[in-house]
Amino acid sequence: MSEKTKDFFISYTQVDRAWAEWITWQLEAAGYSTILQAWDFRPGSNFVLEMDKATKIAHRTxxxxxxxxxxxxxxxxxxxEAFRQDPKGEQGTLLPVRIRPCPLEGLLAAIGYIDLVNLPEADTKEKLLKGLRRERAIPKTPPPFPGHS
Known part of the structure; x- marks a missing residue:
């Protein structure tokens, strides 16, 4: 097996390239190393081979x-491939991030995701980085009392 040399491989579709680039920028600014097709796959390279390499050298997808x-x-x-490497999710190898509302089915539906839909930019960045660290989602303020007041 290849040595893991990057923290994250960013898996996205071209329609979501702006999101992919924004998220990758945030990760790199926070000190993570990344692989992003738009920035790292060179002209003339084989797309499928580059994807294969990315899934092998990144710790997480x-x-x-x-x-x-x-x-x-x-x-x-x-x-x-990320699911195959960590089917129980113990290492967080596969880390879904929801950027637009979408239905999830099959195996992907059972994996917890970071939900960034409709958040302001500052909250989006904070939630993304906390999610990458797999921290507890403790609210900033106490929850309201659920009984009668």
Whole structure:
């Protein structure tokens, strides 16, 4: 097996490229190393071989969930390889991030995801980075009293 040299492989579809680039920028600014097709796959390279290499050298695969991602041709093998490496999710090898509302079915539906839909930019960044660290989602303020006041 190849040595893991990158923190994240970003799996996305071209329709969601703006999200992929924004998320990758946030990760790199936070000190993570990444592989992003738009930035790292060179002209003239074989796309399938580059994807295969990315899934082998990245510790984790970040999946950008959207309706287009779910229906895209090449995205399933990308997340399936991360799932194969960690089927119980103990290492967080497969880390879905929902960027647009979309229905999840099959194996992907059973995996918890970071939900970034309709959040302001600052909250999106905070939730993304906390999710990558797999921290508890403790609210900033106490929950309201559920009984009668």
């Amino acid at each position: 970040l999946v950008l969930l959207s309706p287009d991602y779910i229906n895209a041709l090449y995205t399933q093998p990308e997340w399936a």
